[in-house]
Amino acid sequence: MSHRWPTLISALIVCSCTAQAESPQTPKSVRPQTPATASEVTASERQVYFGEMHLHTSYSFDAWGLMATKSTPDEAYRFGRGEAVEVNGQAIRRGWPLDFMAVTDHSENMGLLNQLDDPASEISQTAIGKEIAKDPAKSFNMLRQASQERRMIPGLDPVSAGKTAWGRQVAAANANYRPGKFTTFIAYEWSQMNEGKYNLHRNVFFVGDKAPLPFSSADSGKPEDLWTYLEQNRAQGMDAIAIPHNPNASNGLMYDWNMSDGRPIDQAYAERRMRNEPLSEIVQNKGQSETAPELSPNDEFANFEIYDTLLTQRDVKGKVNGSYIRQAFGRGLVIQQKTGGNPFKFGLAGASDYHNGISTSDEKAFAGSPGGIDPNVNVPTGDAAKKLLGIIQTRSLIDDQAARTGKPPAINNPMQGGSSGLTGVWAEQNTRESIFAALKRKETFATSGPRIRVRFFGGWDFSPATLRKTDWTKQAYRTGAPMGSDLPFRAAGASAPSFILQAVKDPDGANLDRLQIVKVWVENGQNKEKIFDVALSGGRKTDPRTGKAPAVGSTVDLTTATYKNTIGAATLQTVWRDPEFDAAKPAVYYLRALEIPTPRWTTYIAAKNGLPLPTSSPATVQERAYSSPIWFTPTGRQAVRSDVRLAQK
Amino acid sequence: MACIGRGVKVGLSVRTRFAEALRSSISIVALARLVRDPLVHFLVAGLLIFFASQAWHDVHDQRVILVTPERAAELSTKYRLQFGTAPSEAQMTQLIDAYVLQEALYREGKAMGLDRDDEIIRRRLAQKVTFLQQDRSLPPQPSTDELEAWYGTHLKDYATPVRITYSHLYFSTDGVEDAAARARAAKALVALTSGGMPDGVGADDFPYQNGFAAQTPTQAGRLFGDTDFTHQLETAPLATWSGPYRSGYGWHLLKVEARVPGATPAFAEVQDRVREDYLHGAQAKANGQALERLKARYRVVRQDLGGQP
Numbered sequence: 001m002s003h004r005w006p007t008l009i010s011a012l013i014v015c016s017c018t019a020q021a022e023s024p025q026t027p028k029s030v031r032p033q034t035p036a037t038a039s040e041v042t043a044s045e046r047q048v049y050f051g052e053m054h055l056h057t058s059y060s061f062d063a064w065g066l067m068a069t070k071s072t073p074d075e076a077y078r079f080g081r082g083e084a085v086e087v088n089g090q091a092i093r094r095g096w097p098l099d100f101m102a103v104t105d106h107s108e109n110m111g112l113l114n115q116l117d118d119p120a121s122e123i124s125q126t127a128i129g130k131e132i133a134k135d136p137a138k139s140f141n142m143l144r145q146a147s148q149e150r151r152m153i154p155g156l157d158p159v160s161a162g163k164t165a166w167g168r169q170v171a172a173a174n175a176n177y178r179p180g181k182f183t184t185f186i187a188y189e190w191s192q193m194n195e196g197k198y199n200l201h202r203n204v205f206f207v208g209d210k211a212p213l214p215f216s217s218a219d220s221g222k223p224e225d226l227w228t229y230l231e232q233n234r235a236q237g238m239d240a241i242a243i244p245h246n247p248n249a250s251n252g253l254m255y256d257w258n259m260s261d262g263r264p265i266d267q268a269y270a271e272r273r274m275r276n277e278p279l280s281e282i283v284q285n286k287g288q289s290e291t292a293p294e295l296s297p298n299d300e301f302a303n304f305e306i307y308d309t310l311l312t313q314r315d316v317k318g319k320v321n322g323s324y325i326r327q328a329f330g331r332g333l334v335i336q337q338k339t340g341g342n343p344f345k346f347g348l349a350g351a352s353d354y355h356n357g358i359s360t361s362d363e364k365a366f367a368g369s370p371g372g373i374d375p376n377v378n379v380p381t382g383d384a385a386k387k388l389l390g391i392i393q394t395r396s397l398i399d400d401q402a403a404r405t406g407k408p409p410a411i412n413n414p415m416q417g418g419s420s421g422l423t424g425v426w427a428e429q430n431t432r433e434s435i436f437a438a439l440k441r442k443e444t445f446a447t448s449g450p451r452i453r454v455r456f457f458g459g460w461d462f463s464p465a466t467l468r469k470t471d472w473t474k475q476a477y478r479t480g481a482p483m484g485s486d487l488p489f490r491a492a493g494a495s496a497p498s499f500i501l502q503a504v505k506d507p508d509g510a511n512l513d514r515l516q517i518v519k520v521w522v523e524n525g526q527n528k529e530k531i532f533d534v535a536l537s538g539g540r541k542t543d544p545r546t547g548k549a550p551a552v553g554s555t556v557d558l559t560t561a562t563y564k565n566t567i568g569a570a571t572l573q574t575v576w577r578d579p580e581f582d583a584a585k586p587a588v589y590y591l592r593a594l595e596i597p598t599p600r601w602t603t604y605i606a607a608k609n610g611l612p613l614p615t616s617s618p619a620t621v622q623e624r625a626y627s628s629p630i631w632f633t634p635t636g637r638q639a640v641r642s643d644v645r646l647a648q649k
Numbered sequence: 650m651a652c653i654g655r656g657v658k659v660g661l662s663v664r665t666r667f668a669e670a671l672r673s674s675i676s677i678v679a680l681a682r683l684v685r686d687p688l689v690h691f692l693v694a695g696l697l698i699f700f701a702s703q704a705w706h707d708v709h710d711q712r713v714i715l716v717t718p719e720r721a722a723e724l725s726t727k728y729r730l731q732f733g734t735a736p737s738e739a740q741m742t743q744l745i746d747a748y749v750l751q752e753a754l755y756r757e758g759k760a761m762g763l764d765r766d767d768e769i770i771r772r773r774l775a776q777k778v779t780f781l782q783q784d785r786s787l788p789p790q791p792s793t794d795e796l797e798a799w800y801g802t803h804l805k806d807y808a809t810p811v812r813i814t815y816s817h818l819y820f821s822t823d824g825v826e827d828a829a830a831r832a833r834a835a836k837a838l839v840a841l842t843s844g845g846m847p848d849g850v851g852a853d854d855f856p857y858q859n860g861f862a863a864q865t866p867t868q869a870g871r872l873f874g875d876t877d878f879t880h881q882l883e884t885a886p887l888a889t890w891s892g893p894y895r896s897g898y899g900w901h902l903l904k905v906e907a908r909v910p911g912a913t914p915a916f917a918e919v920q921d922r923v924r925e926d927y928l929h930g931a932q933a934k935a936n937g938q939a940l941e942r943l944k945a946r947y948r949v950v951r952q953d954l955g956g957q958p
Contacts, residue, residue, distance in 0.1 A: 137730050507876065
């Protein structure tokens with residue numbers, strides 16, 4: 001094991017340097033005074049802030065055991081806010097600082113295994129500790145199986161380790177909070193896997209600087225019980241929300257028709273779920289969860305960052321139905337018609353879910369696996385690059401099916417993973433209170449990585465002339481509804497709702513291809529979907545016969561992994577009126593903005609190493625942004641309900 | 650096994666001589682004298698050296714490749730790490746064959762001196778020693794006075810950034826050649842400098858504000874990108890229109906109304922951050938010194954400059 005030696009030593013150096021900052025006893029860093037309170041800034045002056053809502057460090061047992069991660073939550077935050085941190089002896093710095101961030105280590109076994117990095121720790125002296133230190137990868141299946149069977153492993157004390165680790169998590173989040181500049185949230189991941197393989201994970205975020213001990217999947221595997229925990233804390237003034245992720249790997253359970261006890265979803269469940277889970281992650285390292293080509297055969301852009309296998313069985317595909325967000329929006333409308341409550345009336349978030357404590361979001365700052373680090377600093381070369389591109393095959397370390405049956409584990413497909421997503425919020429200022437409020441009111445959007453800024457308003461009196469006014473956002477907020485909310489009551493005489501859409505490119509990234517509206521509605525108890533191209537760059541027109549727009553083209557040079565912004569547009573905006581509106585049918589609208597094609601991370605790695613492009617993953621991607629939706633509910637019983645909510649805002 | 654047998658034989662003959670000595674001097678006094686006898690010291694020391702050199706030869710005999718139980722276990726563990734299951738017996742045999750071949754090649758290579766000029770081996774060894782050196786030195790906690798003095802010499806790291814108040818006009822490149830948009834901006838600049846009003850020079854709508862108050866360069870960079878326009882905010886002439894400058898969206902004309910230079914906060918306001926940074930720096934310095942001390946043990950002769958060894 002001599003090859004682990006230098007990394008271990010360097011980790012100890014790093015730990016010893018940061019121990020000061022991490023200790024809960026250390027006084028909090030000085031907080032600069034914030035310039036203005038939220039109420040002084042009007043809605044139309046809200047700004048975009050970009051953040052990372054899902055990141056693991058060495059405090060997560062899988063990150064430590066499987067990926068040899070050494071970073072601490074404190075280092076993760078330092079990197080996120082733009083400081084240089086040391087990884088494996090190299091100083092690395094993020095391309096651009098994030099505005100907000102939450103480290104979300106698994107609550108299960110939190111801070112248990114990384115104690116082995118300290119040879120003086122109690123666990124390092126035990127027989128089981130020595131065994132795990134010798135073969136860290138073995139610990140993953142061992143601990144997961146134990147937690148599945150709800151049993152303790154003699155010699156390992158996750159409860160006391162968890163308490164210490166949680167104290168450090170809280171301290172690291174508080175110490176790195178810079179109101180006005182960089183917002184952190186105390187957070188963790190509730191990691192429930194039904195039957196050990198169907199992902200129901202949720203991240204939990206606290207708004208304040210205090211938080212109770214995590215409620216983990218060892219306490220209960222039912223989301224309803226997690227909500228009870230959130231509600232109890234909220235009642236005591238510690239507001240918190242949960243954000244589910246990777247529904248694409250839930251085997252249809254994340255947006256199932258039924259509750260945990262198997263009964264159909266009712267109104268009380270729907271309302272509870274939306275009080276506690278206002279957002280869902282739509283894109284991250286382990287694929288996008290907007291939709292699958294099978295569910296959306298008419299969506300020519302659905303075939304994007306597909307990750308359709310189970311997380312613990314990389315060669316088994318999960319069920320598609322119930323696993324994707326666009327379909328869930330439709331199911332929510334169907335359930336609302338039946339019960340009066342919509343359990344899937346959520347907004348959108350994007351994140352990395354990287355497991356190395358280093359959150360990057362640019363496509364060219366990603367080195368493949370969740371453990372990969374920024375290739376601009378540490379270019380994977382030689383065998384490492386060949387493994388990433390599948391030229392050298394490796395087998396999965398987390399195939400517990402194989403561990404039980406003795407079959408060889410599944411072959412890894414590192415190219416299946418995509419680069420990180422981002423969450424954008426429209427908030428008054430960069431503080432915990434302001435950003436948390438934006439998350440709760442769903443005034444959010446997700447991107448697959450670039451800093452595309454999108455605006456989306458629905459109303460009854462918008463026209464193309466509205467956009468020509470310089471202060472159009474004032475009117476948009478005054479008479480319309482922003483992303484994440486209900487359309488205002490239909491004005492007398494208004495025939496169809498109209499929407500203002502705007503997307504502005506990443507200032508350091510690629511131009512935009514098009515703006516789309518994705519509409520989901522219910523017809524005869526069935527959910528339907530349709531995509532409208534509402535703004536096209538380069539003067540293209542939709543073909544009236546096919547309803548499709550010509551492709552934007554591509555400027556990507558695959559051999560050098562470069563592209564040019566000679567096609568596409570820097571900004572796209574329009575006012576669109578729904579030509580197929582039916583006031584009797586509930587509907588959901590959201591915006592999707594597509595970039596022009598750019599090289600996928602696999603292409604960057606291949607070009608840097610002079611290796612052939614992999615054939616099993618696309619060479620280019622069209623990165624994108626998705627807004628939280630705007631809902632329309634027909635007048636009647638449900639509309640009254642939605643109006644009550646609107647009035648409360 | 651032959652070596653071990655030889656050792657045992659020699660051991661026996663020595664033990665016989667010891668027995669004889671014991672028989673000829675049975676009294677405790679005689680035994681004590683024996684213990685103090687230089688000849689016995691000589692014999693015992695000789696024996697130790699003999700056994701040690703035997704053992705050394707066993708391990709380092711160029712023609713013996715020892716596969717110890719620890720080595721076998723390590724090979725098995727590495728396999729499991731990579732593939733997730735323990736190797737079968739046949740796979741284990743293959744692993745050991747591969748190990749034996751690698752070891753044989755390694756020793757041949759070493760015997761031929763191939764390791765001596767190998768850059769990768771040199772770097773790897775140097776890196777290992779670097780880590781070992783750095784682990785040794787932890788800096789002491791500084792006093793408040795020490796911190797304050799240190800702060801005095803690092804003021805610029807804590808200075809708040811410059812704040813810029815400015816207006817800009819935007820000339821979009823969407824649907825036109827980049828050069829055409831630039832030319833439009835340049836023409837507008839001429840109009841502005843000869844008395845034209847900003848809203849009458851044909852600029853395009855910018856999706857966000859056309860003026861910003863007291864922005865830091867970082868804030869501007871978040872919106873306009875790491876671009877010439879952002880950089881010009883710190884250098885463009887004051888109170889007059891200039892440009893065109895390229896941002897991530899197109900071309901701009903810029904009028905910087907005011908630049909408020911950054912200020913330095915009082916020590917008390919930033920004391921905790923200063924302490925963190927001080928310790929960070931002290932650790933890096935201690936690491937550097939450890940390496941310097943190591944270097945100082947060597948004399949450097951610049952033969953390339955005519956130096957003599």
